[in-house]
Amino acid sequence: MPDAAFTERRLAGQTCIVTGAASGIGRAIARLFARHGAQVVVADVSETVLEGGAPTVATILEDGGQAIFRHTDVSDEAAVRALVDTTVERFGRLDVMVNNACIRHARRLTEMDRGDWDRMMAVNLTGVFLCCREAARQMLTQEIRDEARGRIVNLSSQHGMIAAPEDIAYGVSKAGIAYLTQQIAADYAADHIICNAVAPGKIVTGQGGRLLDEAVLDRARRRTPWPRFGRPDDVANAALFLASAEASYITGINLMVDGGWMAA
Numbered sequence: 001m002p003d004a005a006f007t008e009r010r011l012a013g014q015t016c017i018v019t020g021a022a023s024g025i026g027r028a029i030a031r032l033f034a035r036h037g038a039q040v041v042v043a044d045v046s047e048t049v050l051e052g053g054a055p056t057v058a059t060i061l062e063d064g065g066q067a068i069f070r071h072t073d074v075s076d077e078a079a080v081r082a083l084v085d086t087t088v089e090r091f092g093r094l095d096v097m098v099n100n101a102c103i104r105h106a107r108r109l110t111e112m113d114r115g116d117w118d119r120m121m122a123v124n125l126t127g128v129f130l131c132c133r134e135a136a137r138q139m140l141t142q143e144i145r146d147e148a149r150g151r152i153v154n155l156s157s158q159h160g161m162i163a164a165p166e167d168i169a170y171g172v173s174k175a176g177i178a179y180l181t182q183q184i185a186a187d188y189a190a191d192h193i194i195c196n197a198v199a200p201g202k203i204v205t206g207q208g209g210r211l212l213d214e215a216v217l218d219r220a221r222r223r224t225p226w227p228r229f230g231r232p233d234d235v236a237n238a239a240l241f242l243a244s245a246e247a248s249y250i251t252g253i254n255l256m257v258d259g260g261w262m263a264a
């Protein structure tokens with residue numbers, strides 16, 4: 001492996017798309033990748049930062065990094081294709097695709113409307129499928145660099161390995177992402193496309209609603225051995241590792257960043 005892989009800027013000169021990077025974990029990933037020298041494409045349906053502050057691209061530019069915003073609904077096939085095409089036109093290549101965008105609609109099975117189920121699947125699972133597919137199609141055309149034509153990092157969850165209380169569509173979509181990750185890793189290893197997932201536990205982001213419900217927080221507190229909830233940067237650091245050349249000979253994993261939730 002070249003020494004350059006171990007320098008401070010672990011993604012120097014690489015082009016990375018991060019979906020859902022306006023807010024929360026995606027925003028932290030985009031900012032960290034930019035600090036490590038990546039050209040970051042922020043792909044989101046909105047530039048509004050749920051937790052407050054300047055838009056992601058503005059903060060990256062202010063920090064001296066490189067980033068552009070592309071309005072993209074990940075459930076829209078044409079929009080995802082346009083996202084990858086624009087990225088390659090602008091930067092010449094797609095090194096890393098981070099599939100982080102998600103929506104939430106917590107219901108038990110018997111209270112789940114068909115339309116809401118379809119929308120959850122369209123964004124949380126089909127969106128990841130479409131982004132992986134367009135990214136992989138592009139990566140297959142690229143030269144191998146640091147042993148990879150490209151790397152994909154998907155955001156799964158501990159919910160998807162164990163039941164997400166009264167949140168069936170979210171859990172099913174996240175279980176699907178873990179499977180999709182393994183399947184892509186196995187099918188495209190020979191093509192030097194790397195595909196891994198990061199599975200966050202309870203991470204405090206700007207989302208309100210049910211995620212701030214005291215009963216939901218209390219359960220997460222009881223389930224998390226580490227004496228604090230996660231921060232977006234905890235997940236971003238794991239995504240950086242999997243996106244970088246330091247993660248060699250690793251594909252198809254679902255890396256827990258959960259303060260021990262799944263260990264206890």
Ligand SMILES: NC(=O)c1ccc[n+]([C@@H]2O[C@H](COP(=O)([O-])OP(=O)(O)OC[C@H]3O[C@@H](n4cnc5c(N)ncnc54)[C@H](O)[C@@H]3O)[C@@H](O)[C@H]2O)c1
Binds near residue numbers: 022024045123202
């Ligand atoms: N926060 C947690 O505790 C936690 C735990 C486990 C897994 N995760 C996963 O981490 C990822 C990020 O979670 P978060 O808490 O930062 O979420 P968030 O709600 O704070 O941010 C989600 C982002 O996705 C964007 N988005 C929504 N629909 C979109 C669409 N159709 N196309 C493009 N962008 C869209 C939103 O605008 C927003 O910027 C998700 O995949 C989530 O499932 C989060």
